[in-house]
Amino acid sequence: MLWVDKIAQDIEKRLSKQIKDRDHLIIRDEKTASGRVHIGSMRGVAIHGLLSFVLNERGINNKFLYEINDFDPMDGLPSYLDADVYKKYMGKRLLDVPSPDGKAKNFAEYYAREFIDVINKADFDVEFYRLSDIYKSGKMDEAIRLALENAKKIRNIYKKVSGSIKPDDWLPLNVVCESCGKIGTTKVTSFNGETVTYICQTDAVEWAQGCGHTGEISPFGGNASLPWKVEWPAKFKAMKVSIEGAGKDHCTRGGSREVANTIAKEVFNVQPPYDIPYEFFLIGGSKMSSSKGTGSSSKDISDSIPTKIFRLLMFNKKPIQTINFDPTGDTIPTLFDQYDKIADDYWSGVDSDTVRLFALIHKNKEPKERLYLPRFSIVAYLSQMPHINIQQEFENLKGSSLTKEEVVELNERIEYAQKWLSQYAPDKYVFKLQSTLPEAAKSLSNIQKEALSLLLSYVKGNKKLKGQDLHEQLHIIKESTSIDPKQFFTAIYQIFLNKESGPKAGWFLSVLNRETIIDLLEQATNIK
Numbered sequence: 001m002l003w004v005d006k007i008a009q010d011i012e013k014r015l016s017k018q019i020k021d022r023d024h025l026i027i028r029d030e031k032t033a034s035g036r037v038h039i040g041s042m043r044g045v046a047i048h049g050l051l052s053f054v055l056n057e058r059g060i061n062n063k064f065l066y067e068i069n070d071f072d073p074m075d076g077l078p079s080y081l082d083a084d085v086y087k088k089y090m091g092k093r094l095l096d097v098p099s100p101d102g103k104a105k106n107f108a109e110y111y112a113r114e115f116i117d118v119i120n121k122a123d124f125d126v127e128f129y130r131l132s133d134i135y136k137s138g139k140m141d142e143a144i145r146l147a148l149e150n151a152k153k154i155r156n157i158y159k160k161v162s163g164s165i166k167p168d169d170w171l172p173l174n175v176v177c178e179s180c181g182k183i184g185t186t187k188v189t190s191f192n193g194e195t196v197t198y199i200c201q202t203d204a205v206e207w208a209q210g211c212g213h214t215g216e217i218s219p220f221g222g223n224a225s226l227p228w229k230v231e232w233p234a235k236f237k238a239m240k241v242s243i244e245g246a247g248k249d250h251c252t253r254g255g256s257r258e259v260a261n262t263i264a265k266e267v268f269n270v271q272p273p274y275d276i277p278y279e280f281f282l283i284g285g286s287k288m289s290s291s292k293g294t295g296s297s298s299k300d301i302s303d304s305i306p307t308k309i310f311r312l313l314m315f316n317k318k319p320i321q322t323i324n325f326d327p328t329g330d331t332i333p334t335l336f337d338q339y340d341k342i343a344d345d346y347w348s349g350v351d352s353d354t355v356r357l358f359a360l361i362h363k364n365k366e367p368k369e370r371l372y373l374p375r376f377s378i379v380a381y382l383s384q385m386p387h388i389n390i391q392q393e394f395e396n397l398k399g400s401s402l403t404k405e406e407v408v409e410l411n412e413r414i415e416y417a418q419k420w421l422s423q424y425a426p427d428k429y430v431f432k433l434q435s436t437l438p439e440a441a442k443s444l445s446n447i448q449k450e451a452l453s454l455l456l457s458y459v460k461g462n463k464k465l466k467g468q469d470l471h472e473q474l475h476i477i478k479e480s481t482s483i484d485p486k487q488f489f490t491a492i493y494q495i496f497l498n499k500e501s502g503p504k505a506g507w508f509l510s511v512l513n514r515e516t517i518i519d520l521l522e523q524a525t526n527i528k
C-alpha cells in the first residue's frame with residue numbers, strides 16, 4: 001500500500017469521532033513569507049495536499065488551509081536584498097515592509113505570490129489565508145487571553161519540555177509599538193485583563209532597534225502576536241486543525257512541536273492535530289538555504305520540470321525519507337526514467353504501488369492507453385543535433401508514427417530538455433557536434449586509425465545508416481582488429497564530440513549526418 005493510503009487509513013481510524021462530528025476536517029500548513037521560498041517548503045505542501053486528495057477519495061470531507069505568515073517580524077535579510085534599504089524595516093511585521101518591486105501590496109505578498117504560483121502549478125487544492133487576517137478578525141483573541149492568564153504555566157511548560165528558562169516576568173506576547181511600528185522589539189510588562197503595558201526596547205535583539213516608547217494597549221484584534229511556540233497551538237485552536245505534519249527538525253524530543261502540543265492540551269484545552277513528521281528536501285545533498293541565491297527556490301525547481309514529474313518527485317518517497325534533488329546531476333533524467341517505468345507498470349496492468357502512484361500523480365486523470373514515451377536523455381541528446389528532425393527519429397525508434405498525445409509529450413520533453421541543458425545539465429550530457437577535427441583527435445594511435453578506416457569503408461558503402469547495423473558493425477571491427485573497446489569508442493567520441501564519452505556509439509553515429517562522418521573520419525585517419 002502506498003504511504004499516503006496507509007496514513008489516510010490510520011486517520012480514518014484515529015480521527016473517527018471528528019470525521020463523524022465535523023462537516024470537514026481541517027488540514028493545515030504554513031510558510032513565513034520572509035523571502036524567496038526554498039523548495040523544502042514544498043514537502044509539507046505535497047504531503048498535506050496529496051493526503052487531502054486521498055481523504056476526499058475516501059469520502060472524508062476536508063479542507064487544506066495554507067497559511068501565508070505575514071505577521072512575523074522581519075528578523076533577517078536574504079542576501080539578494082540590499083541591507084541598507086531594509087535596515088529601517090527590521091523588526092516590523094512583514095506586511096508592514098514594502099515590496100521589493102514596489103508593486104505588490106507588501107513584502108510578504110511579493111514572496112507569497114511566487115510560492116502560491118508554484119503550489120497552483122503543482123496542482124494542489126489549497127485554500128490560502130493570511131495570518132494577519134486571523135489576528136485582525138479576533139479569532140486569536142481567546143488564545144491570547146488564555147496565554148496571558150496562564151503565562152506562568154507556559155513558562156513551566158517551556159522549562160519542563162524543552163529546558164528553556166524564561167524570566168519570571170516574561171509574558172507570551174509581542175505588541176506592535178504604537179510609536180515606531182515594530183513588533184520584534186517590544187516586551188510586554190503587565191496584563192490587567194483588558195490591556196497590556198509594554199516597552200519598546202532599544203537593545204533587546206541584535207537584528208532590530210526599538211524606540212524606547214512605553215505604552216498601554218489592548219492585546220487583541222491584531223495589535224499583538226504570540227511567540228511562535230505558543231502561536232502554533234493557538235492556531236490549532238483558532239483554525240480547528242485536525243491534521244498537521246511538520247518538518248522533523250521540529251519534531252524531536254523537547255522540540256517545538258512537543259512544546260506546542262503540551263500548550264495545546266494544558267493551556268488551550270484542545271487535542272493536538274494528527275502529526276506527520278517529515279524529512280528534509282535536500283538540494284545536491286545539502287540543506288542550502290534559498291537566501292544564498294538561485295537553484296534551490298521552489299520556483300527554480302518547479303520551473304525545471306513538468307508538473308507530473310514534479311509531483312512524482314514529491315510523492316515518490318515516504319515522508320520519513322529524505323528527498324535529494326540535484327538539478328546539476330542525474331536527478332532530472334532519472335526522474336523522467338522513473339516516470340516512464342511507472343507508466344509502463346500502469347499500462348502493463350502490474351498490480352503494485354507504482355500503479356497507484358501513477359494515478360495520483362495525475363489526480364486520477366492519468367492517460368489510460370499506452371503512450372510511446374521518448375526517453376529524456378535521448379531527447380536531450382537529439383535536441384543538440386541541429387540537423388535532426390527529432391520527431392522523425394523517435395518515429396524510427398518507435399517503428400510507427402507518433403500519435404497526437406505522443407507528439408505533445410515529445411514537445412514537452414524537448415522544452416524541458418533544452419531548459420535543463422542551458423541551465424543545469426552536467427558536462428557529460430552537453431554535446432557540441434564538431435564540424436572540424438578537434439585537436440584531441442589528431443594524434444590517434446595506429447590501431448585506432450586502422451579500426452576507424454574500417455568504419456569509414458562501411459559508412460561509404462552504406463547510403464542509409466541504421467543504429468542496430470552500426471552497432472553490429474562496430475562489434476565486428478572490434479573483433480577483427482583486436483582493438484581495446486575503450487580506445488575505439490574514445491576515438492569516436494573525440495572525433496565527433498571532442499569528448500571522451502558519449503551516447504551508445506551505434507545509435508549515436510546513425511543520427512549524424514553521413515557526409516560529416518565521412519569527412520571527419522577521413523581527416524582522423526589521414527586518408528585526406
Ligand SMILES: [Zn+2]
Binds near residue numbers: 177178179200211212
Ligand atoms: Zn517602538
